[in-house]
Amino acid sequence: MFQGGYMGKVLRVNLTTKKVSVEDLPEKIARDYIGGAGFGVKYLFDEVPGDVDSLGPDNKLIFAPGPLSGTPAPCASRMAVTTKSPLTGAVGMSLSGGYFPVELKFAGYDVLIIEGQADTPVYLHIRDDKVAIKNAEKLWGMDTQITQSIIKQDVNDHNTRIACIGQAGENLSKMAAIINERRAFGRKGVGAVMGSKNLKAIAIRGSGQVPLANPKAFETARKFMLEAMKQSPVLYPEFSKLGTPMVVDATSAMGIFPSENYRNTGERDYSTTIGVEASISRNKGSEHCYGCPVGCTQLKLAQGRGYEGGMSDPEYETYYSLGSVVGVESVDSIIYNDMLCDKYGLDTMSVGVTIAFAMELFERGMLTAADTNGLDLRFGNHQAVTQLIEEIAFRREGIGALLCDGSRIMAEKVGGEAGDFAMHIKGLELPAYDPRGAKAHGLNFATSYTGADHNRGYAFQEVFGIPVPNAYDRFAVAGKGWLTKWNQDIRCATTDCPTMCGFLMDMAVPAIAEQNTADLVSSASGIALTKEDVGMVGERVNNLARVFNISAGFTRADDTFPKRIMAETIKEGGSSGQRISQEDLNLMLDEYYEARNWRQDGVPTRQKLAELDLPEAAAVLVARGLL
Amino acid sequence: MITVEITTIMGIKALMGGNKDQSLTLSDGATVAEALDQLCKTYGLPLHERIFNDAQQLNPGIVVFVNGCVIFALDGLETPLQDGDAVLIFPPVGGG
Ligand code: SF4
Numbered sequence: 001m002f003q004g005g006y007m008g009k010v011l012r013v014n015l016t017t018k019k020v021s022v023e024d025l026p027e028k029i030a031r032d033y034i035g036g037a038g039f040g041v042k043y044l045f046d047e048v049p050g051d052v053d054s055l056g057p058d059n060k061l062i063f064a065p066g067p068l069s070g071t072p073a074p075c076a077s078r079m080a081v082t083t084k085s086p087l088t089g090a091v092g093m094s095l096s097g098g099y100f101p102v103e104l105k106f107a108g109y110d111v112l113i114i115e116g117q118a119d120t121p122v123y124l125h126i127r128d129d130k131v132a133i134k135n136a137e138k139l140w141g142m143d144t145q146i147t148q149s150i151i152k153q154d155v156n157d158h159n160t161r162i163a164c165i166g167q168a169g170e171n172l173s174k175m176a177a178i179i180n181e182r183r184a185f186g187r188k189g190v191g192a193v194m195g196s197k198n199l200k201a202i203a204i205r206g207s208g209q210v211p212l213a214n215p216k217a218f219e220t221a222r223k224f225m226l227e228a229m230k231q232s233p234v235l236y237p238e239f240s241k242l243g244t245p246m247v248v249d250a251t252s253a254m255g256i257f258p259s260e261n262y263r264n265t266g267e268r269d270y271s272t273t274i275g276v277e278a279s280i281s282r283n284k285g286s287e288h289c290y291g292c293p294v295g296c297t298q299l300k301l302a303q304g305r306g307y308e309g310g311m312s313d314p315e316y317e318t319y320y321s322l323g324s325v326v327g328v329e330s331v332d333s334i335i336y337n338d339m340l341c342d343k344y345g346l347d348t349m350s351v352g353v354t355i356a357f358a359m360e361l362f363e364r365g366m367l368t369a370a371d372t373n374g375l376d377l378r379f380g381n382h383q384a385v386t387q388l389i390e391e392i393a394f395r396r397e398g399i400g401a402l403l404c405d406g407s408r409i410m411a412e413k414v415g416g417e418a419g420d421f422a423m424h425i426k427g428l429e430l431p432a433y434d435p436r437g438a439k440a441h442g443l444n445f446a447t448s449y450t451g452a453d454h455n456r457g458y459a460f461q462e463v464f465g466i467p468v469p470n471a472y473d474r475f476a477v478a479g480k481g482w483l484t485k486w487n488q489d490i491r492c493a494t495t496d497c498p499t500m501c502g503f504l505m506d507m508a509v510p511a512i513a514e515q516n517t518a519d520l521v522s523s524a525s526g527i528a529l530t531k532e533d534v535g536m537v538g539e540r541v542n543n544l545a546r547v548f549n550i551s552a553g554f555t556r557a558d559d560t561f562p563k564r565i566m567a568e569t570i571k572e573g574g575s576s577g578q579r580i581s582q583e584d585l586n587l588m589l590d591e592y593y594e595a596r597n598w599r600q601d602g603v604p605t606r607q608k609l610a611e612l613d614l615p616e617a618a619a620v621l622v623a624r625g626l627l
Numbered sequence: 628m629i630t631v632e633i634t635t636i637m638g639i640k641a642l643m644g645g646n647k648d649q650s651l652t653l654s655d656g657a658t659v660a661e662a663l664d665q666l667c668k669t670y671g672l673p674l675h676e677r678i679f680n681d682a683q684q685l686n687p688g689i690v691v692f693v694n695g696c697v698i699f700a701l702d703g704l705e706t707p708l709q710d711g712d713a714v715l716i717f718p719p720v721g722g723g
Contacts, residue, residue, distance in 0.1 A: 233688025233719040238638070244722035249636040251723075253715055254695070271647075276637060296722065316723045432723070437695070454723065461697075464720055465690035471699030507721045574634075574695060574715065 003213035005067030005525030006030055011109045011131065013124060015197050016057055016116030020131045025110050031527050032613065034517075034537050035066030036499035037093050037492060039111050040082025041449075041545045044091060045616065047113075050551030054086035054189075055172060055196035057117035063104065063163075063202075064112075066499030067525050070105035070210035073222055074229065077102045077290035078499035085188040086196075087174040087350065087406050088427035088451045090549045092188035095455070096163070097289035097501065100180035103161040106206025118198040123164075125155060126204045136200040140170060143343045144179040151203050164201035165191045166345025171395040172196060174405040175350040179342055182287070182297075182313060186347040188428060188450060189406075213526030221519035226293070228508040228516075235294055235507050240286070243298040244316035244503075246276045247432075251463065254474075255574030256437035258320060258430070260327045260379045261356040262423055262564050265434045266573020273329035274319050282331055287313065289501070296503060302332040302339075306383070310336030314348070317454075320432030321352025325423075326359060327379030337385055344393035353429035354407045355388050358399070360421045361414060373398045420563045426451035426554065435565055437575025438462040440472065440480040443588045444487060446559045449545035456496075457488035460506050468510045475575070477584045481591025493517065493538030540612045543596075543604050547617040551624065556602035559589055603627070629653050629710035631662060638718040639689075642674040653708065659691055660704035662714060677718070688719025 002008045002025075010023045033042045040062045052058045061083050068076035079101035085092025104112060107128050114124070121136040134154075139147050144166040152158045162180060169176035169191030176191030177184045185191075194200075212218045229235050238246065248271055251257040255266035272278075282302065288295035302310035312335050314322070322328065322337045341348045361367040362377035369375070373391070375384045391400030403410055408427040411419035423430045428451025435442020444457035460466045461483065462474035472483060494513040495502040498521055509516045514531035522529045560566075561580055569579040593600055597608040603626050609618045621627035630652050640647050643666065653662055660683075667675040680686050684704070691698045692715040698706045708714070 233686070234721040238719055239721055246637060246720055247723040250717060250720040253634050253636050253717075254692070271636065458723070460721075463723065465692065465697040465699065465717065467697070467699040471697055473696040473700045475695055503722055574692075574713065 002027070002030070003526030004211040005071065005213065005521065006110050007105055007108050007208070007210070009109045010111040010113065011126070012113045012115070013131065013133065014116040015114065015118040015122065015133065015199060018133055020133070027527070030067070030525065031529070032537065032540060034493070034497035034521060035110065036064050036078065036080040037082065037095070037496035038537060038541045039064035040080045040093055041091060041541050041548070043111065043113060044082050044084065045544050045548050048084055050548055051553070052084055054084045054089065055192060059084050059193055059196075061114040061190070061193055061197070062111065064110065065101040065105055066497055067521055068498045068500060070102040071212060071218070071524050072291065073500070073520050073524070074225060075289065075292045075294065075501035075504045076499060077292070078501060079104065080496060080499065081178060081185045081190050083190055083193045084552070085190070085450070086192045087189035089552050090426055090451060090554060091449050091545045092190055093450055094185040094187050094190050095496065095499065096178070096180055096183045096185040098181045098183040099290045100161040100163050100204065101499070102290050103204040103206050105210050106208050107204050108206060108208050112202070114197060114199060117196065121198050121200050123151065123201040123203060124199065126202070128207055139200045141167065143167065144345050145343055147201055148181070151201055155203060157205055160203045160205045162201055162203045164345070165194045166343060166393065168344045168346045168393040169195035171393065171404070173346065173392060173395060174409065175347045175354065175392070177345050177347045179345050182342060184342065184347070187349060187453065191345050212524055214523045217523035218520070221516070221523050225508065225516060225520070229293070229504065232508045239296055239503065239507060240294045242276055242280065243286070243296040245279045245298065245314070245319060247316040248319045249275045251433060253574055254437060255570060255572070255576065256434040257324055258432060258434045259324045261325060261360040261421060262434060263360065264571070266570050266575055270324045270329065274323045274331050274334060278331050279319070282335060284311070292501065294504070300335045302335040304332045307332040307336040310339045312339035312342060314338040317432045318348045318352070321349045322385060325352055325356040326385055328382045328385060329380070330382050333382035333385065337382070337389055340386065340389045344389065346389065346393060349431060350406050350429040351389060351392060353423050354403050354410060355385055357407050357410065357422050358388070358403055361418055366414060366416065366418055371399065371402065375399065423562045423564070424452060425561065426558050428452045430562070433463065434570065434575065435561060436570050436578040436580055438474045439477055439580065439584070439588065440483045440487065442561065442565070442580060443480050443484045443592060446561055446585070447484060447589070447592055448488065449542060449549055455491070455502060457484055457491050458502065458506065459483065459487055460510065466506070466510055475578055477587055480588050481593070482595040484592055485595040488542055489535060489538030490514065491538070492541050493534045497537055497541065536612065540614065543608065543612055544614055544617055546604060547620055550603060550626065551620050556589065559602060560585065629655055629657065629708060631708050631712045631714050633662070633666065633714050633716065635716040636718070637720070639674070639677060639716050642677055643670050657708050658704065659693065659698055659706045659708065659714070662708060663691075663704070690717040691715065
């Protein structure tokens with residue numbers, strides 16, 4: 001029995017049998033995995049074999065907020081969805097914020113597991129202990145914003161919180177997202193898994209409260225956090241006023257803001273056209289996630305011919321994916337195209353990088369107008385980007401079908417040398433940092449359990465120069481294996497599991513994140529965790545996810561970079577002269593595996609798995625003859 | 628004499644007359660601290676207060692890179708500069 005933080009219940013919905021059941025959340029799982037991504041990886045590992053078909057009925061969608069969600073802890077309305085990713089074939093874990101995450105807690109659950117496959121479109125309606133699988137045939141074909149408003153009318157409750165897919169998820173685009181309000185479980189094709197289950201939406205309204213085990217100690221920890229936020233040099237006023245778009249200016253000056261499919265990073269200064277000054281001129285206000293005093297989300301209204309009325313909140317990554325990486329220098333086009341991606345339920349990042357790949361192939365003559373439905377796919381053609389988003393969302397014959405499953409599948413379809421220009425790792429398109437100019441940030445992309453995912457081990461030491469736990473030269477190779485492990489474990493343990501906004505941790509308490517998490521989670525839940533316990537949770541989740549990926553067929557050879565990153569040198573700008581050679585990669589990987597106490601083939605050792613109390617992971621490796 | 632290339636962004640750029648890039652001439656063997664001092668002399672107290680605290684150390688979140696490397700991984704404000712070095716001065720930045 002939990003004293004607080006946790007609601008103690010797992011809601012399981014089988015869409016094939018229509019069976020709805022409620023289980024107790026085992027205390028050991030709470031203690032060992034905390035919540036969020038930890039719960040997701042644990043339930044995925046236990047219930048879904050690594051070789052399962054991502055879009056088949058045996059894959060599952062595991063939604064899990066954390067023990068801090070719904071408490072008065074700031075910025076904790078976050079939820080992880082975990083599944084086997086159709087885009088990568090590895091663990092697919094994506095987090096979203098907003099108001100949806102806390103509602104599951106208020107309804108009385110820590111975890112929602114969706115399994116099976118409905119034979120016709122349905123949506124799930126959860127009102128505390130009343131759980132109904134409802135007909136969604138009339139919603140099929142609708143975009144994410146209309147879907148949310150119609151469901152609210154349907155259930156006659158405008159405060160119901162909804163996560164849903166748009167047309168991209170229905171059409172099983174492997175870049176499809178799940179959208180809640182204007183926020184997204186964006187990456188790794190989680191929306192396609194929802195589409196494959198014929199599940200259009202999940203609507204939740206809860207009337208409960210999240211109890212606190214030790215309100216006094218919790219209040220002390222919360223006040224400490226709020227004070228640290230006030231003292232942060234970044235959060236107020238900069239971050240709350242400018243949001244993530246300000247990073248465009250920083251990474252441009254550092255020469256790591258990728259340009260035109262990475263072929264000319266550093267050669268053009270995008271900060272003058274799509275940097276913070278240009279984007280702030282479109283601001284119409286900001287939005288907050290539940291319980292967040294920062295409100296970093298910047299709502300922007302597009303201007304100008306063709307883009308009037310486009311309203312959205314593009315984040316830093318989108319200025320890259322719908323901007324620089326496709327050679328576009330119009331903030332209005334970025335705002336508009338970001339809105340389109342949200343509307344159709346697409347990951348802006350994978351979509352933009354896949355379009356950039358197509359543009360490069362077009363300019364090289366490897367795709368012709370006959371392949372592009374007549375579209376002129378030269379870099380910088382923002383109208384073509386708008387058109388392609390629609391083609392992708394609806395999986396339209398020709399260019400839509402070619403692009404809609406992401407770069408890796410597109411490279412296979414085009415064949416020949418095309419794959420040399422596909423910017424993905426394990427099938428996940430690269431985020432907005434050229435790894436050649438930030439080596440630990442890059443090594444995290446190469447080794448993260450979800451593919452090229454900046455958020456699984458953000459190297460703030462390199463990107464923002466924060467000297468925690470030490471200062472690092474971003475161009476150096478040595479020492480980056482250890483640092484990457486540190487970043488991945490701490491990010492997992494202090495943001496992805498409890499669940500708490502990563503921005504807050506990086507900007508307010510980077511040096512004491514584990515202690516801060518231990519104080520908040522222990523006082524909320526009554527489960528006494530030390531900062532060492534918290535650190536171990538991060539390591540445990542990263543190891544368990546690694547073993548899932550091994551069982552899905554991944555090896556050391558997959559911990560790598562796209563060919564361009566290894567073969568070409570950045571020619572101009574703040575990272576001029578940088579590349580990552582095969583020797584550099586080998587050195588970093590050797591060091592990383594050593595830091596993790598993994599073998600040099602990237603397989604965790606028996607000793608490490610025993611230390612982390614993961615006999616189930618050891619058993620899987622033994623069964624595969626790997627241990 | 629040596630000449631270094633200074634680049635800055637956002638709030639610090641605004642305090643340097645909106646100049647993103649500028650060349651700065653310094654005496655041989657000058658350090659990062661001396662480069663910053665000279666900029667503060669040119670642009671005045673608002674820049675000085677933004678960059679330095681009362682103990683003449685960098686304010687929290689102010690970050691300086693020399694040829695791409697953060698000075699905390701070098702000799703901090705005492706990092707010596709060479710002719711042609713690229714110096715990047717950032718206000719507090721975060722997110723992404
Ligand atoms: S800082 Fe931004 S993303 Fe984080 S919780 Fe607040 S509004 Fe949400």
